[in-house]
Amino acid sequence: MQQASTLILTDIKKESLKEKFFRFIAILLIIIFPVMLVLCFRVVKQYKRAVVLRFGRVRADSPAGPGIIWVIPCTDTVILIDLRTQSFSLPPQEVLTKDSVTVSVDAVVYFHIVKPLNCFLNVQSHGRATELIAVAILRNILGQYTLSDLLTNRGAISCTAKKEIEKVTIEWGIEIERVEIKNILLPYELQKAMASEAEGTRLAKAKIIEAEGEIKTAENLREASRIMMENPQTILVII
Structure with missing residues (x-):
């Protein structure tokens, strides 16, 4: 065992x-x-x-x-x-207007992603790419307007810039919500010239108003004298 x-x-x-x-x-x-x-x-x-x-x-x-x-x-x-709305500010851009005036313009752009796959596959950095194309297109559009148009038609110019930028970014799956022009800075010499022109315009309007008042006064005196000549009894009443 x-x-x-x-x-x-x-x-x-x-x-x-x-x-x-x-x-x-x-x-x-x-x-x-x-x-x-x-x-x-x-x-x-x-x-x-x-x-x-x-x-x-x-x-x-x-x-x-x-x-x-x-x-x-x-x-x-x-x-x-x-997918949330994103925004970026465009740095001040020196732009030559249609009437050969150099101005500094800055703006802000709001956008959001509608097609994540296109945004990932078609562009390397969607935020940076959108900013660069917005700067280029905005400069081209602003150069087509005169200084007076830039100062008075900001809304229409912003809508035009939005549509032009979106034509490019839509291929990246990005939709531009709005483009807002914030400031239009004029050269100091131009500001002084415009201020002098505005002051001269105000003085001219004041003189015109003063002259019109004198004309109306003269017309009233002439009308009063005519009434007196037609009605001699009014002179006796006044005396």
Whole structure:
């Protein structure tokens, strides 16, 4: 009996290196599986959309969201696109008007993304690209107007600029909401000349009004003298 028992014990072998490795992998998978499961879910906020790339290609359900979306770690890349209205201020631009006057004009542009896929695939940096094209188009449009038109027709010029900018940005999935011209700065010498011209115009109008008053006074005196000549008794009454 003791000899049989000894033979059975000798048949037991130690765990091999391969078995240890697979056991370690199994334990590791059991530990990290819950963490990996959590990483497979992403939350997309209401005002955003997610463009998902799988092995570098756009996934069929893109843009995804809002809500919870399913992704595979290490294979899927998620890019979030903000759909809210964005704005930027154009730096002051030196513009030569149609009547050869140099003015400095600054404006603000409001836009939002309507097609996240076009915005991601067709342009590298949609904000910067929109700003650059807005500067170029606004300079071209302002050069087609005289100084008087710039000062009096800001609304119409802003609408024209909006339509021209949107013709380019619509290919990027961007819609221009409005373009507002904030300030039109004139050179100091031109401001002085315009102030002198306005003062001269006011003085001329004042003199015209004064002359018209004198004319009306003379007409009233002439009418009174005519009445006196036609009715001599009025002179006696006055005396």
